Amino acid sequence: MVDASEIVSAFETAGYRLTGPRRALAVLIAAQGRHFTADDLLGESRRRRLGVTRATIFRSLDVLADLGVVERLDLPSGEHAFVACEPAHHHHVVCSSCGRTTGVADPGIERIAAAIGRETGYRIDAHRLELFGLCPACRKQN
């Protein structure tokens, strides 16, 4: 679980100004226990009368993704979503029922990436691993 203050600090440390909208977004993002879209944040901002607008949300998510505070997620549906994440967790398991995500430390993909590099002749620079399934809570309900 990521704390709002960590997100605020990330802005600060990177030399961005600490503004009202950014603080508000930090709180909103930290409150999400699941993946979320820009539109989700916009809805929350309106419901809670925070006055953070669409453009600011996109711009902030962009910055936060650069800083590694949130990670872009491509859901199987093709939707673009985000998750707040600890920098130590490089991959995410996504519950296809409730949307909850759990970060996992790199579990040995490096080795596989290296093997694929050797096999294909590519110089592998980056990889993306996303896992989808049912979280413990949703398993019980079925």
Added chain:
Amino acid sequence: MVDASEIVSAFETAGYRLTGPRRALAVLIAAQGRHFTADDLLGESRRRRLGVTRATIFRSLDVLADLGVVERLDLPSGEHAFVACEPAHHHHVVCSSCGRTTGVADPGIERIAAAIGRETGYRIDAHRLELFGLCPACRKQN
């Protein structure tokens, strides 16, 4: 490399009608040695006066993705692209310079997915692995 006739057969086998636009798209897709977007195909269709329109392209790509003839790819940029693929290859290495893709057989992700399932308590149903880097040809040029 995927042959146009394989794509045509895939339509046929699955019970879809063999139409002019679908044959034309099969040729266009087979000619791509790299990932491509719906818009790429539309451009090609116009340049070559094939008369295949946007809606048909999206509808066909949808079908072909279902049939496993093409695979949806989410590029690091967030763009949605496609690659033609052999059904046996479950993952793709994407060259970030020229866009070429190479399919690779599943190299042991199953085991990792199982380990992550055990660790997190999720029941893992699906995973996506995409690798990005420089292909052999592009490596030489740098």
Added chain:
DNA sequence: ATTTTTGCAAACCTTTTGCATGGAA
């Protein structure tokens, strides 16, 4: 005082949809 950030609204781009026409089986 200076520079960044924001809001607003419009623009943009990609993808989807409804419906009448045309074509495959």
Added chain:
DNA sequence: TTCCATGCAAAAGGTTTGCAAAAAT
């Protein structure tokens, strides 16, 4: 002759942008 597929054009989403005003340093 029956259904499926296509073209067209419009709609629907999602994301970006220009610019003037507001806020942070």
